[in-house]
Amino acid sequence: MEGAMKALLDREAIRDCVARLARGEDRRSADLIRSCWWPDATFDYGVHGGDFEAYLAWVVPGADAIKDTQHVLGQTCIELGGDSAKAETHVISYHRVDMGEGDRDTCIGGRYLDTFAFRDGEWRIADRVMLYDWEQDWGDAADWSKGVMGYPFTAEHFPGRAKGDYSERWFAGETK
Incomplete structure (x- = not known):
C-alpha cells in the first residue's frame, strides 16, 4: 500500500506541474514557469529548441504578435521509473495572433512528451518535446469590445x- 500511495502522489505532483506550467505560459509568468522546469532542462518544439533559458526568453514576455493564449490539457499518461518519469499530455492551445492585417484566432492540437526528474523532493521537467497533431486557423478574431x-x-x-x-x-x- 505504501508504494501505491507514493506512486499516486508522484503522478499527482507531475500532473500539477504540467497544469502550473500551462497557467504560467498563458500568463507569461516567469516565476510560475521557472517553478516547473529544472535549470538544466532542454526543450524541442520543432520550430524552436534549446536550453531552459532559451525557452523562458521565448515564452516571456512572448511575441508581441501573440496577444492571448490558452492551453487546455487533456489526459496525461505517466510512466514512473524511480527518480525519473515520462509523461505524455494532450494539449489544445489557442492563440490570438496579430497577422499584420488584424487579429486571427488559431488553434493547435498536439502532445507534450515530458521527461521529469525528482530532485530535492519535487518533480520538474528535465526535457520536453512537442508533437503536433493538427492546426486550424479559425479566421478573424472576435471583437471583445462588443x-x-x-x-x-x-x-x-x-x-x-x-x-x-x-x-x-x-x-x-x-x-x-
Whole structure:
C-alpha cells in the first residue's frame, strides 16, 4: 500500500506541474514557469529548441504578435521509473495572433512528451518535446469590445489574460 500511495502522489505532483506550467505560459509568468522546469532542462518544439533559458526568453514576455493564449490539457499518461518519469499530455492551445492585417484566432492540437526528474523532493521537467497533431486557423478574431454573443461585458476584467489577469487578483483575495 505504501508504494501505491507514493506512486499516486508522484503522478499527482507531475500532473500539477504540467497544469502550473500551462497557467504560467498563458500568463507569461516567469516565476510560475521557472517553478516547473529544472535549470538544466532542454526543450524541442520543432520550430524552436534549446536550453531552459532559451525557452523562458521565448515564452516571456512572448511575441508581441501573440496577444492571448490558452492551453487546455487533456489526459496525461505517466510512466514512473524511480527518480525519473515520462509523461505524455494532450494539449489544445489557442492563440490570438496579430497577422499584420488584424487579429486571427488559431488553434493547435498536439502532445507534450515530458521527461521529469525528482530532485530535492519535487518533480520538474528535465526535457520536453512537442508533437503536433493538427492546426486550424479559425479566421478573424472576435471583437471583445462588443462582449459575447451580443451581450456587452460589465467590467474590463472579463476578456483576455496574457497581461493583468483577473484570476491572479482573485486567488490573492484582492477582489470584492
